[in-house]
Amino acid sequence: MVETxxxxxxxxxxxxxxxxxxLLRTLIPVCVVICLVLLWQFIITVNSIPQYILPGxxxxxxxxxxxxxxLAPALWVTTxxxxxxxxxxxxxxxxxxxxxxxxxxxxxAFYPITVILQVTPIVAIAPLILIYAPTTQVxxxxxxxxxxxxxxLSNMVQGLKSVDxxxxxxxxxxxxxxWQTLLYLKLPSSLPYFMTxxxxxxxxxxxxAVVAEFAAGSAGAGSGxxxxxxxxxxxxxxxxxxxxxVLLSLLGVVIFAITSFISWFFLHRWHESSLKREN
Amino acid sequence: MTTSQAPLMPAPGDTRRRPLVxxxxxxxxxxxxxxxxxxxxxxxEGGEFVSLLGPSxxxxxxxxxxxxGLGDVSTGTIDWPSSRINSKGLPEGDISFVFxxxxxxxxxxxxxxxxxxxxxRGVSKSxxxxxxxxxLATVGLQDFADAYxxxxxxxxxxxxxxxxxxxxxxxxLLMDEPFAALDEITRQKLNDDVLRLWRETGITVIFVTHSxxxxxxxxxxxxxxxxxPGRVHADFPLKTSMSRDSHYRTSEDxxxxxxxxxxxxxxxxxxxxx
Numbered sequence: 057m058v059e060t061x062x063x064x065x066x067x068x069x070x071x072x073x074x075x076x077x078x079l080l081r082t083l084i085p086v087c088v089v090i091c092l093v094l095l096w097q098f099i100i101t102v103n104s105i106p107q108y109i110l111p112g113x114x115x116x117x118x119x120x121x122x123x124x125x126x127l128a129p130a131l132w133v134t135t136x137x138x139x140x141x142x143x144x145x146x147x148x149x150x151x152x153x154x155x156x157x158x159x160x161x162x163x164x165a166f167y168p169i170t171v172i173l174q175v176t177p178i179v180a181i182a183p184l185i186l187i188y189a190p191t192t193q194v195x196x197x198x199x200x201x202x203x204x205x206x207x208x209l210s211n212m213v214q215g216l217k218s219v220d221x222x223x224x225x226x227x228x229x230x231x232x233x234x235w236q237t238l239l240y241l242k243l244p245s246s247l248p249y250f251m252t253x254x255x256x257x258x259x260x261x262x263x264x265a266v267v268a269e270f271a272a273g274s275a276g277a278g279s280g281x282x283x284x285x286x287x288x289x290x291x292x293x294x295x296x297x298x299x300x301x302v303l304l305s306l307l308g309v310v311i312f313a314i315t316s317f318i319s320w321f322f323l324h325r326w327h328e329s330s331l332k333r334e335n
Numbered sequence: 336m337t338t339s340q341a342p343l344m345p346a347p348g349d350t351r352r353r354p355l356v357x358x359x360x361x362x363x364x365x366x367x368x369x370x371x372x373x374x375x376x377x378x379x380e381g382g383e384f385v386s387l388l389g390p391s392x393x394x395x396x397x398x399x400x401x402x403x404g405l406g407d408v409s410t411g412t413i414d415w416p417s418s419r420i421n422s423k424g425l426p427e428g429d430i431s432f433v434f435x436x437x438x439x440x441x442x443x444x445x446x447x448x449x450x451x452x453x454x455x456r457g458v459s460k461s462x463x464x465x466x467x468x469x470x471l472a473t474v475g476l477q478d479f480a481d482a483y484x485x486x487x488x489x490x491x492x493x494x495x496x497x498x499x500x501x502x503x504x505x506x507x508l509l510m511d512e513p514f515a516a517l518d519e520i521t522r523q524k525l526n527d528d529v530l531r532l533w534r535e536t537g538i539t540v541i542f543v544t545h546s547x548x549x550x551x552x553x554x555x556x557x558x559x560x561x562x563x564p565g566r567v568h569a570d571f572p573l574k575t576s577m578s579r580d581s582h583y584r585t586s587e588d589x590x591x592x593x594x595x596x597x598x599x600x601x602x603x604x605x606x607x608x609x
Contacts, residue, residue, distance in 0.1 A: 220438065223438055228404075230452045231425075236455055241440070247442065325442075326442045
């Protein structure tokens with residue numbers, strides 16, 4: 057495997073020479089991961105480490121396949137909670153940010169509250185939320201929302217306040233209404249900030265969904281990957297624990313990829329952060 | 336060229352001879368306590384090309400912004416004798432402003448940027464298209480309608496900014512050191528463009544600059560200002576029988592104009608401690 061890959065990357069034709077850097081950028085990390093996995097399997101086999109201490113990649117893959125019936129619904133639940141929390145955080149973060157920047161006094165009055173919400177550890181409020189929320193799922197959703205929404209809010213506030221003053225003057229000059237200024241100037245202008253918030257918030261929503269489920273310790277049909285993780289640990293089913301872990305990382309990677317793509321999609325035409333520097 | 340010594344009384348009913356904007360005893364105090372402008376009076380007739388010239392801190396940009404309605408006056412009044420006034424005390428759609436930076440929206444194409452003033456008035460994109468393309472053609476950018484600002488050079492961005500200012504067909508164009516950040520060649524080119532547009536459209540221009548040569552080349556009236564506090568030092572017409580083009584740049588007329596303006600500016604600076 058390692059011998060065949062470099063041959064592919066060699067600039068044989070025009071296509072490969074043009075895309076050589078892109079190709080290497082993909083191949084190198086993939087090769088490193090494959091090597092590490094091979095090394096992992098090798099160490100397990102050579103030292104004959106028992107599965108309940110450290111399962112090999114083969115055992116994990118096996119468990120992924122065999123336990124898919126239990127893991128898939130859990131993955132779906134965690135994905136749902138994360139995505140719903142992120143969606144709510146986007147609406148809430150942007151909405152509250154717009155509300156906060158309407159006047160200096162509104163910001164002075166309400167910003168501290170949002171900070172308090174943010175700095176209080178989510179694990180500490182989770183039991184309380186569990187009491188008030190009608191179902192565990194709702195409680196998890198609230199926890200994940202609270203964590204994900206703050207980076208979106210604070211980035212958005214920063215973005216809405218960083219609008220070019222001359223452009224604001226220009227809008228004033230042409231008699232733009234508050235609504236027009238918000239829609240045509242402030243929102244597009246804060247898009248790069250929003251995208252930063254989205255990427256951070258996406259990652260945090262998943263983390264919060266898992267942490268909150270640990271805290272909630274819910275069980276049964278509607279439980280997510282975090283519960284399956286704990287359950288596997290109690291039952292010393294370490295391969296399945298690893299399988300759940302793999303699924304969580306994959307979910308995280310997918311969220312990261314999607315949010316990065318969204319960011320690229322909206323900014324690549326005009327924003328410096330998405331442009332390649334050429335000197 | 337009209338030689339408009341300020342206090343010419345207009346014949347009643349003759350809107351052409353009514354001044355476009357009249358500033359009376361305008362002062363501006365910033366919240367920091369700085370007196371940016373002190374008792375400034377200025378009457379601008381329609382069709383004039385007025386340069387506000389002076390050292391930095393003389394309040395020329397402040398004066399321009401006050402005329403544009405950006406920021407209130409501390410004392411004094413501004414009248415628009417020949418315009419319809421809107422609720423904010425500004426002439427309805429008659430002013431445009433070109434800033435020192437191009438001040439374009441980076442997320443909009445050239446077309447979108449020029450469309451902005453019309454969009455804010457509620458004109459639909461299809462209705463505005465022809466007007467926008469015509470305006471872009473007058474600044475030589477008809478082929479760049481779909482380009483984004485980052486793809487343009489500094490001079491081209493400035494042209495977009497000028498096109499945006501002209502698309503509403505304003506009576507008064509306010510320019511705040513618009514070409515100060517550009518290289519000499521681009522600057523001369525854009526000066527010629529502005530002169531051409533001024534001649535073709537009959538628009539009134541108030542042009543803030545700190546360049547003696549630029550003001551002498553462009554304007555038919557120069558207002559020299561003094562700093563600390565900002566006030567008018569001299570206000571005189573610049574007449575020339577020549578058309579202002581590349582020949583004018585090397586002519587004796589232009590040299591004399593530069594000398595006159597330069598002396599006035601030195602007087603204005605000389606009156607204060609350095």
